[in-house]
Amino acid sequence: MIRVHSVHNLHIVHRKNKPMYEELKSRVCAVNIALKEQGLVFQTWGNASAVDREQSVVAIKPSGVDYAEMKPEHIPVVDLQGNKVEGELKPSVDLASHLALYNAFADIGGVIHTHSHYATCFAQARREIPCFGTTHADYFYGSVPLAPPPSPGQVKDGYEWNTGVLIVETFMNRDPLSCPAVLVAGHGPFVWGQTIEKALENACVLEELAKMAATTLEINPKSMPLEDYLLNKHFLRKHGENAYYGQK
Amino acid sequence: MIRVHSVHNLHIVHRKNKPMYEELKSRVCAVNIALKEQGLVFQTWGNASAVDREQSVVAIKPSGVDYAEMKPEHIPVVDLQGNKVEGELKPSVDLASHLALYNAFADIGGVIHTHSHYATCFAQARREIPCFGTTHADYFYGSVPLAPPPSPGQVKDGYEWNTGVLIVETFMNRDPLSCPAVLVAGHGPFVWGQTIEKALENACVLEELAKMAATTLEINPKSMPLEDYLLNKHFLRKHGENAYYGQK
Amino acid sequence: MIRVHSVHNLHIVHRKNKPMYEELKSRVCAVNIALKEQGLVFQTWGNASAVDREQSVVAIKPSGVDYAEMKPEHIPVVDLQGNKVEGELKPSVDLASHLALYNAFADIGGVIHTHSHYATCFAQARREIPCFGTTHADYFYGSVPLAPPPSPGQVKDGYEWNTGVLIVETFMNRDPLSCPAVLVAGHGPFVWGQTIEKALENACVLEELAKMAATTLEINPKSMPLEDYLLNKHFLRKHGENAYYGQK
Amino acid sequence: MIRVHSVHNLHIVHRKNKPMYEELKSRVCAVNIALKEQGLVFQTWGNASAVDREQSVVAIKPSGVDYAEMKPEHIPVVDLQGNKVEGELKPSVDLASHLALYNAFADIGGVIHTHSHYATCFAQARREIPCFGTTHADYFYGSVPLAPPPSPGQVKDGYEWNTGVLIVETFMNRDPLSCPAVLVAGHGPFVWGQTIEKALENACVLEELAKMAATTLEINPKSMPLEDYLLNKHFLRKHGENAYYGQK
Numbered sequence: 001m002i003r004v005h006s007v008h009n010l011h012i013v014h015r016k017n018k019p020m021y022e023e024l025k026s027r028v029c030a031v032n033i034a035l036k037e038q039g040l041v042f043q044t045w046g047n048a049s050a051v052d053r054e055q056s057v058v059a060i061k062p063s064g065v066d067y068a069e070m071k072p073e074h075i076p077v078v079d080l081q082g083n084k085v086e087g088e089l090k091p092s093v094d095l096a097s098h099l100a101l102y103n104a105f106a107d108i109g110g111v112i113h114t115h116s117h118y119a120t121c122f123a124q125a126r127r128e129i130p131c132f133g134t135t136h137a138d139y140f141y142g143s144v145p146l147a148p149p150p151s152p153g154q155v156k157d158g159y160e161w162n163t164g165v166l167i168v169e170t171f172m173n174r175d176p177l178s179c180p181a182v183l184v185a186g187h188g189p190f191v192w193g194q195t196i197e198k199a200l201e202n203a204c205v206l207e208e209l210a211k212m213a214a215t216t217l218e219i220n221p222k223s224m225p226l227e228d229y230l231l232n233k234h235f236l237r238k239h240g241e242n243a244y245y246g247q248k
Numbered sequence: 249m250i251r252v253h254s255v256h257n258l259h260i261v262h263r264k265n266k267p268m269y270e271e272l273k274s275r276v277c278a279v280n281i282a283l284k285e286q287g288l289v290f291q292t293w294g295n296a297s298a299v300d301r302e303q304s305v306v307a308i309k310p311s312g313v314d315y316a317e318m319k320p321e322h323i324p325v326v327d328l329q330g331n332k333v334e335g336e337l338k339p340s341v342d343l344a345s346h347l348a349l350y351n352a353f354a355d356i357g358g359v360i361h362t363h364s365h366y367a368t369c370f371a372q373a374r375r376e377i378p379c380f381g382t383t384h385a386d387y388f389y390g391s392v393p394l395a396p397p398p399s400p401g402q403v404k405d406g407y408e409w410n411t412g413v414l415i416v417e418t419f420m421n422r423d424p425l426s427c428p429a430v431l432v433a434g435h436g437p438f439v440w441g442q443t444i445e446k447a448l449e450n451a452c453v454l455e456e457l458a459k460m461a462a463t464t465l466e467i468n469p470k471s472m473p474l475e476d477y478l479l480n481k482h483f484l485r486k487h488g489e490n491a492y493y494g495q496k
Numbered sequence: 497m498i499r500v501h502s503v504h505n506l507h508i509v510h511r512k513n514k515p516m517y518e519e520l521k522s523r524v525c526a527v528n529i530a531l532k533e534q535g536l537v538f539q540t541w542g543n544a545s546a547v548d549r550e551q552s553v554v555a556i557k558p559s560g561v562d563y564a565e566m567k568p569e570h571i572p573v574v575d576l577q578g579n580k581v582e583g584e585l586k587p588s589v590d591l592a593s594h595l596a597l598y599n600a601f602a603d604i605g606g607v608i609h610t611h612s613h614y615a616t617c618f619a620q621a622r623r624e625i626p627c628f629g630t631t632h633a634d635y636f637y638g639s640v641p642l643a644p645p646p647s648p649g650q651v652k653d654g655y656e657w658n659t660g661v662l663i664v665e666t667f668m669n670r671d672p673l674s675c676p677a678v679l680v681a682g683h684g685p686f687v688w689g690q691t692i693e694k695a696l697e698n699a700c701v702l703e704e705l706a707k708m709a710a711t712t713l714e715i716n717p718k719s720m721p722l723e724d725y726l727l728n729k730h731f732l733r734k735h736g737e738n739a740y741y742g743q744k
Numbered sequence: 745m746i747r748v749h750s751v752h753n754l755h756i757v758h759r760k761n762k763p764m765y766e767e768l769k770s771r772v773c774a775v776n777i778a779l780k781e782q783g784l785v786f787q788t789w790g791n792a793s794a795v796d797r798e799q800s801v802v803a804i805k806p807s808g809v810d811y812a813e814m815k816p817e818h819i820p821v822v823d824l825q826g827n828k829v830e831g832e833l834k835p836s837v838d839l840a841s842h843l844a845l846y847n848a849f850a851d852i853g854g855v856i857h858t859h860s861h862y863a864t865c866f867a868q869a870r871r872e873i874p875c876f877g878t879t880h881a882d883y884f885y886g887s888v889p890l891a892p893p894p895s896p897g898q899v900k901d902g903y904e905w906n907t908g909v910l911i912v913e914t915f916m917n918r919d920p921l922s923c924p925a926v927l928v929a930g931h932g933p934f935v936w937g938q939t940i941e942k943a944l945e946n947a948c949v950l951e952e953l954a955k956m957a958a959t960t961l962e963i964n965p966k967s968m969p970l971e972d973y974l975l976n977k978h979f980l981r982k983h984g985e986n987a988y989y990g991q992k
Contacts, residue, residue: 064990494560742808
């Protein structure tokens with residue numbers, strides 16, 4: 001069985017003092033730095049993680065560390081239950097939310113949480129982001145939903161894990177890859193993708209769409225969502241079986 | 249007949265392995281890159297094309313290609329019916345919309361489609377851009393109109409071509425050069441000009457005017473369009489027979 | 497009489513082929529370029545001029561010339577009736593508006609007209625800019641007024657001069673130096689100062705104050721102007737006889 | 745007693761002609777320059793100060809001096825009653841407001857006053873900044889309050905000192921370090937912190953939160969503040985006795 005074999009390898013490598021997760025940690029470090037460069041995080045308000053499904057580990061931004069100083073060796077690695085596997089620094093306080101998503105959404109490879117301006121403002125206004133146009137429909141198959149805030153009980157015990165659970169419940173009847181983002185009420189966006197790099201692209205696009213939705217509502221507070229047949233056309237032109245966008 | 253002659257020339261040149269459309273492709277490449285630099289496109293959300301009326305060919309941005317890597321040799325060339333004449337990459341999915349405009353508007357030399365922020369938000373809000381001031385009147389002779397969204401039938405079969413046809417119908421009683429832009433409802437702006445470079449200037453100005461109109465409505469939601477006699481004065485001061493603006 | 501003497505000097509200098517107005521043209525050129533750098537003009541939508549009261553001449557931006565290429569020798573010089581005194585290029589089409597202001601406001605040394613975003617949007621929304629806070633009160637003694645649009649008759653004959661006259665009438669009962677700016681309805685701001693450099697500072701401040709007023713109205717559409725006693729305190733703390741701001 | 749000892753040292757140092765407050769003045773100079781670089785001040789609209797509690801002196805930005813030219817030797821030093829201790833330039837006109845805060849709030853080490861855009865617009869709109877989300881709750885324990893404008897009598901005599909007194913009264917029942925900022929109605933924000941560097945961070949965060957609150961209200965004018973139990977959770981997760989954010 002491949003998994004056992006790879007765990008076996010891991011041990012060998014460890015004995016040789018050469019860390020196993022270099023590529024994973026490099027990618028997580030690069031995307032966390034990119035979050036800052038893309039203007040999606042202010043101060044240290046954001047974190048990105050990636051999962052290695054083969055080895056059942058997650059690498060994530062350390063808590064409260066400055067992006068300017070972050071290096072791959074600072075990135076902690078944990079298993080899917082959150083136990084530390086490698087690294088000296090504490091993982092982001094939001095780790096448990098990431099883990100809840102990795103455990104529930106089998107096809108995602110990366111998760112990003114930011115407080116990017118417009119997406120966070122929709123979360124604070126407790127509004128989902130409607131699909132107002134084809135720009136949105138090219139990436140998200142319908143409105144970006146709003147997960148409810150955790151209850152007092154959910155805050156008291158296991159707050160960050162419960163935040164993840166509320167997101168998962170919001171996607172009960174929806175494919176998480178056809179709408180790779182959610183707004184947590186009063187908090188901000190969580191975004192994902194098949195890879196952490198794709199999650200980064202989705203986080204950038206989400207912020208742009210949120211900004212467009214805010215301006216659209218400003219111009220016409222009674223703006224209506226795009227017609228369903230146009231939503232279908234645009235989403236499927238890029239993502240359906242008969243997609244004909246790009247050089248594929 | 250000139251057209252036959254030029255097709256003849258094309259064949260000769262092809263045999264010599266020296267491409268015919270170098271200048272056209274260079275200009276199209278340069279303007280597509282400028283769209284990105286001017287902040288009019290995010291990701292790959294935009295495309296520019298130019299027509300060579302002599303040779304009846306259109307050069308256009310390839311589909312889904314990154315602006316940073318785009319070179320003139322990547323630019324596909326098609327005839328006015330959309331048949332590939334030169335180039336290896338697939339043209340933009342919006343090619344047919346461009347072709348509909350070139351076929352209907354005899355005096356235009358370039359077409360640009362973007363999802364630039366403010367113009368797209370007016371399209372999403374399903375509002376034309378009113379002429380609120382002399383800045384607008386210096387470039388567009390009245391409001392920038394809103395073309396209706398394509399119907400389900402128009403989406404199902406020949407969606408992109410039909411989008412172009414709807415634009416053309418919107419200009420049934422209006423000179424496309426005195427108002428070189430349109431908003432397609434729920435989608436975004438299409439802009440044109442006598443050359444692709446002029447279309448680029450118009451796309452930049454349109455975005456600025458859309459931003460001004462949005463702020464104007466924010467300050468006073470009941471703002472009224474500019475008086476007709478002021479619209480006439482400003483548009484004709486720059487574009488009329490007795491224009492006296494600039495160094496002409 | 498000094499004026500005669502200086503005209504006499506002018507002739508001597510001219511015969512020696514050394515232009516008289518080098519410093520004036522340099523300053524006008526520098527401020528026009530600064531308008532662009534400060535983000536107050538888009539395209540060629542703006543112009544600055546300065547008057548030399550000794551010699552009764554005005555230097556102004558040439559019409560429709562790109563800021564990137566502008567040099568002092570391009571700056572036309574006219575007398576206070578608008579007759580060309582020096583220079584090959586046509587003055588800005590807005591010259592007559594500037595002249596109306598120089599003729600009526602004896603203490604101003606420079607005039608600037610821009611289509612800067614927020615100030616122009618107030619002009620388009622046909623709203624004066626209220627004094628909402630001490631930031632405004634530090635520079636403008638009360639709201640920035642709105643001049644009415646010219647009538648059809650005023651547009652037909654001498655449009656630009658009449659625009660200036662309407663501004664002057666708006667200041668009938670107000671000191672133009674205690675409120676060195678006006679909004680022309682449906683058009684944009686005109687700003688002035690004791691020197692062209694001071695007019696530039698006022699144009700920058702006006703735009704910032706207009707932006708603040710727009711956001712203030714967004715947060716609370718019923719925002720009220722600053723109390724008179726606070727307006728007096730702040731304006732006079734910087735500009736009154738007993739001013740105690742700065743290192744004076 | 746330590747204080748006496750240090751005053752003694754001061755005298756010795758003075759006799760040697762080596763100024764005592766070099767480090768304090770350097771830090772005040774650096775933070776004032778940072779205010780400009782961070783986009784929190786326009787023109788000279790802002791000032792930062794720091795207190796040395798040991799020596800009972802305050803160093804503050806000089807009045808109306810350009811940030812680009814400011815050097816540590818320009819920074820005036822005064823005692824807690826405002827008497828000049830060192831430096832040739834006049835202190836900021838707002839000095840008395842700073843002193844009122846240092847005298848009343850024993851734990852603060854730095855004070856910053858800016859006219860940063862969004863925070864000032866809330867002050868002009870005479871609205872406190874509600875805590876709309878967890879981003880706010882991570883830094884400010886509840887809404888950022890609005891101090892009333894000074895009365896005509898308070899303006900006439902000791903305006904700047906009275907402004908400080910009104911701020912202190914606003915915090916009568918509130919810990920100034922759990923909410924290190926206030927808006928003065930019709931004026932702008934005052935921000936503080938345990939050090940001047942922490943005050944700078946708070947000033948940056950305040951502006952970001954004010955911007956988020958403005959957009960939140962734009963998206964949903966009826967947005968409600970964050971639930972108390974979520975406010976508690978987030979503020980205490982970072983600042984409480986059992987804080988578990990960061991690498992502590």
